[in-house]
Amino acid sequence: MSSEKEHRVSRRQFLTYTLTGVGGFMAAGIALPLTRFALDPALEGGDEQEMVAVASVDELTEEPQRFDYSFEQEDAWHTSEVTQTAWLYLDGDEVVALSPVCTHLGCTVDWDSNEDFPNQFFCPCHGGRFEKDGVNVAGTPPTRPLDVYEMEVRDGTVYLGRPISRD
Amino acid sequence: MKWTMQDIDTYLQAKEYVDTAVIPLIPIDLKEDVKQKVSMGTFISTMADAIERQFKGRVLLFPAFTYIKNQPLEKRKSELIDWDRHVYEQGFKHVVYLTADGDWKQVEDELPDMLVWLPALPFENMEDRYLKQMIDQQMKQIIPLLTNKWQSEPKQRP
Numbered sequence: 105m106s107s108e109k110e111h112r113v114s115r116r117q118f119l120t121y122t123l124t125g126v127g128g129f130m131a132a133g134i135a136l137p138l139t140r141f142a143l144d145p146a147l148e149g150g151d152e153q154e155m156v157a158v159a160s161v162d163e164l165t166e167e168p169q170r171f172d173y174s175f176e177q178e179d180a181w182h183t184s185e186v187t188q189t190a191w192l193y194l195d196g197d198e199v200v201a202l203s204p205v206c207t208h209l210g211c212t213v214d215w216d217s218n219e220d221f222p223n224q225f226f227c228p229c230h231g232g233r234f235e236k237d238g239v240n241v242a243g244t245p246p247t248r249p250l251d252v253y254e255m256e257v258r259d260g261t262v263y264l265g266r267p268i269s270r271d
Numbered sequence: 272m273k274w275t276m277q278d279i280d281t282y283l284q285a286k287e288y289v290d291t292a293v294i295p296l297i298p299i300d301l302k303e304d305v306k307q308k309v310s311m312g313t314f315i316s317t318m319a320d321a322i323e324r325q326f327k328g329r330v331l332l333f334p335a336f337t338y339i340k341n342q343p344l345e346k347r348k349s350e351l352i353d354w355d356r357h358v359y360e361q362g363f364k365h366v367v368y369l370t371a372d373g374d375w376k377q378v379e380d381e382l383p384d385m386l387v388w389l390p391a392l393p394f395e396n397m398e399d400r401y402l403k404q405m406i407d408q409q410m411k412q413i414i415p416l417l418t419n420k421w422q423s424e425p426k427q428r429p
């Protein structure tokens with residue numbers, strides 16, 4: 105089937121091939137992170153984000169308090185220091201750890217900061233609001249609750265992992 | 272949001288929510304006080320990142336407006352006004368110019384929108400924990416500047 109003719113590469117074709125080549129290369133560059141991303145869940149089992157000690161249970165109250173903590177994060181290229189914030193409070197004996205990232209477009213929410221909306225998390229950007237347990241208030245822009253952190257309490261210390269989204 | 276591919280997608284889909292542009296103003300100078308200029312630039316970028324993190328959903332942080340320090344102030348002022356007009360016409364009703372360069376204070380009244388001037392703090396050798404505290408303290412001043420600005424009418428451009 106394949107004849108000489110088909111194999112002969114004209115200048116224009118060569119150019120096309122070369123361009124495809126470059127395009128292909130670029131596409132590979134773009135595909136790479138996507139592949140990594142796609143593989144990620146599979147890798148997760150052996151490679152969980154480490155749990156970081158954030159607070160001692162003694163410090164916690166029924167009132168949400170803000171804790172900032174940092175840890176080292178490694179990606180393919182470098183290790184960087186990441187700072188994260190969590191709102192922690194006690195619900196009976198249970199520790200609740202909420203992410204401060206507004207689920208609308210990502211501003212940082214604050215607890216009880218707006219006079220008109222006491223005992224709620226308030227987002228200064230577009231007035232998004234969340235109840236104490238992180239559930240979004242209907243009629244404000246966010247459409248899902250604040251994320252909760254993966255959490256563990258060991259020997260009176262609260263350890264946090266990655267934020268998990270709830271619907 | 273930042274001037275990155277990922278964030279710009281969010282911006283394009285949620286334009287109506289993103290009405291504030293933050294433009295860092297950073298001088299370049301290799302002749303005099305080079306290190307001081309570098310330090311100033313680092314400081315402003317760090318603060319710009321902190322502002323972006325706090326107000327990610329409403330603010331678009333632009334790449335820095337960078338200029339030669341000894342270039343006449345009038346010239347850079349008019350260039351900055353061009354930037355302002357461009358972003359304003361594209362829907363950014365609030366524009367914040369963020370700088371540590373005192374020159375801009377001289378022309379503050381001639382700028383179309385809000386100049387936030389911060390005295391550059393040298394934090395080259397600061398330990399992380401102090402650095403964090405310092406950023407937090409600065410943010411305590413900056414956050415109300417923005418939230419108050421949002422309460423008031425956008426400045427009209429001539």
Ligand code: FES
Nearest residue numbers: 206209227232328
């Ligand atoms: S980002 Fe919080 S309400 Fe829009």
